[in-house]
Amino acid sequence: xxxxxxxxxxxxxxxxxxxxxxxxxxxxxxxxxxxxxxxxxxxxxxxxxxxxxxxxxxxxxxxxxxxxxxxxxxxxxxxxxxxxxxxxxxxxxxxxxxxxxxxxxxxxxxxxxxxxxxxxxxxxxxxxxxxxxxxxxxxxxxxxxxxxxxxxxxxxxxxxxxxxxxxxxxxxxxxxxxxxxxxxxxxxxxxxxxxxxxxxxxxxxxxxxxxxxxxxxxxxxxxxxxxxxxxxxxxxxxxxxxxxxxxxxxxx
Numbered sequence: 001x002x003x004x005x006x007x008x009x010x011x012x013x014x015x016x017x018x019x020x021x022x023x024x025x026x027x028x029x030x031x032x033x034x035x036x037x038x039x040x041x042x043x044x045x046x047x048x049x050x051x052x053x054x055x056x057x058x059x060x061x062x063x064x065x066x067x068x069x070x071x072x073x074x075x076x077x078x079x080x081x082x083x084x085x086x087x088x089x090x091x092x093x094x095x096x097x098x099x100x101x102x103x104x105x106x107x108x109x110x111x112x113x114x115x116x117x118x119x120x121x122x123x124x125x126x127x128x129x130x131x132x133x134x135x136x137x138x139x140x141x142x143x144x145x146x147x148x149x150x151x152x153x154x155x156x157x158x159x160x161x162x163x164x165x166x167x168x169x170x171x172x173x174x175x176x177x178x179x180x181x182x183x184x185x186x187x188x189x190x191x192x193x194x195x196x197x198x199x200x201x202x203x204x205x206x207x208x209x210x211x212x213x214x215x216x217x218x219x220x221x222x223x224x225x226x227x228x229x230x231x232x233x234x235x236x237x238x239x240x241x242x243x244x245x246x247x248x249x250x251x252x
Contacts (some may be wrong), residue, residue: 022064027101029054031074032090037083037110050077050108062102067093070105078108080146084178085111085171114144114169115179124182126214127161132182134243135159144169144178155247156184160213160221163187191215197229205229215239 037043089109166183219242241250
């Protein structure tokens with residue numbers, strides 16, 4: 001780095017000339033694990049997944065942004081199953097200026113294993129908390145599994161009852177019976193779709209869908225579909241009961 005100060009103008013101008021030199025490359029990568037997971041035989045698969053998905057390999061260019069992203073990804077993999085409160089206990093990038101090499105060290109501390117507890121719902125107005133709980137693939141006593149929470153969120157959104165869903169364990173609760181908090185925003189009661197189509201064998205056609213998500217202010221759903229073209233005219237009606245435990249529906 002060269003620094004020059006030009007004093008002939010007011011205010012003074014400071015000019016910096018940077019010589020970037022050769023690119024620093026990734027050298028040794030040391031991923032370490034600590035905490036209760038080290039004594040857990042089931043954690044071997046977790047450790048392997050963290051190592052297999054680590055993106056920075058020997059010989060790759062070292063960039064600060066990619067180093068930060070790699071640590072976030074490692075932590076996400078570590079905390080995906082059982083160890084919901086895993087954290088980065090230590091991380092270090094040791095730069096050898098002469099060799100242009102970065103030696104990377106990351107220690108992931110697992111924290112205690114978590115198990116799902118009861119489900120607590122907030123945000124419902126028209127619908128009962130039981131409706132939300134009946135769609136859950138999560139059961140009290142099961143090992144914490146982020147994928148199950150993602151599936152749970154998707155089931156709630158696909159039900160049509162909700163437009164926004166967030167589900168996660170409360171890490172401030174005891175790990176042996178971690179509270180599952182579900183926050184929802186209900187969808188509008190009425191939903192209408194209309195469209196126009198054309199096909200060479202049927203000509204122009206129209207499609208009209210109407211859904212009532214809370215028929216007569218209940219948790220029953222009413223769905224109707226009208227299709228009209230040059231050859232056919234169809235009208236369909238469906239009634240869906242509220243979901244039962246396990247996510248089962250009755251349709252009529």
